[in-house]
Amino acid sequence: MQLKLISFVLIILHCMDYTGCQQHNTSRHWQHKQISGVSSGCQQGGCLTCSDYNGCLSCKPRFFMHLERSGMKQIGVCMTSCPSGFYGTRSRERNTCTKCSPECDSCFNKKFCMRCRIGFYLHRGDCRNNCPEDMVRSDTQRECVRIAECPAECELCVNSETCTRCQPGLYQLNGRCHRVCPDDYEPNDKLMECVPQVHCQVAEWSEWTPCSRSGTTCGFKRGQETRTRQVLQYPSPFGGPCPEISEIKDCVVIRRTCPGRRPNDRKQRRNRNNNRKDNKGIRREKKRERERARDTGDRQDSRNKTEHRHRRGHYLEPFSPKEGLEQ
Numbered sequence: 001m002q003l004k005l006i007s008f009v010l011i012i013l014h015c016m017d018y019t020g021c022q023q024h025n026t027s028r029h030w031q032h033k034q035i036s037g038v039s040s041g042c043q044q045g046g047c048l049t050c051s052d053y054n055g056c057l058s059c060k061p062r063f064f065m066h067l068e069r070s071g072m073k074q075i076g077v078c079m080t081s082c083p084s085g086f087y088g089t090r091s092r093e094r095n096t097c098t099k100c101s102p103e104c105d106s107c108f109n110k111k112f113c114m115r116c117r118i119g120f121y122l123h124r125g126d127c128r129n130n131c132p133e134d135m136v137r138s139d140t141q142r143e144c145v146r147i148a149e150c151p152a153e154c155e156l157c158v159n160s161e162t163c164t165r166c167q168p169g170l171y172q173l174n175g176r177c178h179r180v181c182p183d184d185y186e187p188n189d190k191l192m193e194c195v196p197q198v199h200c201q202v203a204e205w206s207e208w209t210p211c212s213r214s215g216t217t218c219g220f221k222r223g224q225e226t227r228t229r230q231v232l233q234y235p236s237p238f239g240g241p242c243p244e245i246s247e248i249k250d251c252v253v254i255r256r257t258c259p260g261r262r263p264n265d266r267k268q269r270r271n272r273n274n275n276r277k278d279n280k281g282i283r284r285e286k287k288r289e290r291e292r293a294r295d296t297g298d299r300q301d302s303r304n305k306t307e308h309r310h311r312r313g314h315y316l317e318p319f320s321p322k323e324g325l326e327q
Contacts, residue, residue, distance in 0.1 A: 042056065044056060046059050046060050046078030046080065047059060047076075048078075050076075053073070054073070054074070054075060054076055055075035056075075056076035057076060059094065062080070062095070063079065063080060063095065064080070064082050064096060065096045065097065066078075066079050067097075084105060084106050085105060085106065086100060087100060098110065101127070102117075103116060103120045104117065104120075105117045111125070112125040113127050118142070121137045122141075122142060123144040131144035136158060150163065151163065152167075153167050158175075163176060163177055170192070171187050173185065173193065173194035182194065184197055186237065197239045198233065198239045199235055200235040200240055201233035203230045204229060205228075205229050205247075206227050208225045208226070208227045209225050211224070211253045218258035219255075220255065221255045222250065223251050223253065224248055224250055224251060225251045226247065226248045226249075227246070228245060228246045229246075230245070
């Protein structure tokens with residue numbers, strides 16, 4: 001009995017050395033040699049037995065078995081410590097890497113997280129969406145931190161130098177609060193922040209268009225030509241405004257007949273214009289005749305009235321004052 005106990009102690013001490021442990025466990029895992037593809041001569045340092053298809057099947061003592069996905073299969077890897085997002089669990093059979101909770105980036109065990117993923121904040125080993133009332137969220141640390149004594153113009157801060165929310169009427173920029181935004185910045189009343197100004201940007205001028213008049217490019221001597229440019233970037237409310245995006249200038253071309261127009265069209269237009277002038281002259285002459293007739297009639301009426309008054313005076317007998325006294 002004592003000899004068996006001594007032998008067992010010697011075996012344990014011998015297993016503290018990885019090489020001796022490997023030689024001792026060779027007899028323990030002899031059955032793996034009977035399986036096709038299983039070998040104890042693995043090249044990976046922490047691997048005790050392995051398979052050509054699945055990688056490590058068992059690990060040396062103090063190593064952790066971690067399964068890595070490769071396509072549709074999982075490959076075993078023996079590691080001295082588990083990767084980020086996993087924690088190590090030890091047992092008599094083997095040591096394995098176990099995945100942390102979904103919101104945890106690094107953990108000590110399943111119930112105690114040490115670093116949270118983006119969007120979560122660590123508080124007493126727990127990853128939360130929101131922090132307690134007396135604490136604020138720190139995006140850099142991904143933790144809930146105590147509210148520091150904020151400056152007077154700051155309503156909420158991370159520390160005494162970094163403000164996350166300003167007092168009403170102030171604008172936040174790079175952790176500071178401003179009544180008036182610095183140069184090259186403008187206030188955003190919706191976000192209550194100072195945002196960079198955006199100035200208008202335009203492209204180069206286009207070529208001048210052909211000289212035209214009323215949409216045509218022939219049949220005239222004086223016309224206009226234009227050029228334009230596009231707006232590449234419209235300005236913000238306080239940014240530099242856009243310059244003119246179109247220009248028009250007068251132009252002179254050699255008069256030529258439009259294609260497809262008959263040569264006598266110009267004569268016809270000239271005749272129409274002359275007819276219009278003649279019609280206007282006729283209308284003017286008729287108007288003058290009406291005015292002369294009106295004047296003649298007025299003079300005739302005046303003459304008739306004068307003659308009528310003369311005739312009335314001729315037939316009336318003159319009144320004598322003496323005849324009145326004699327009666």
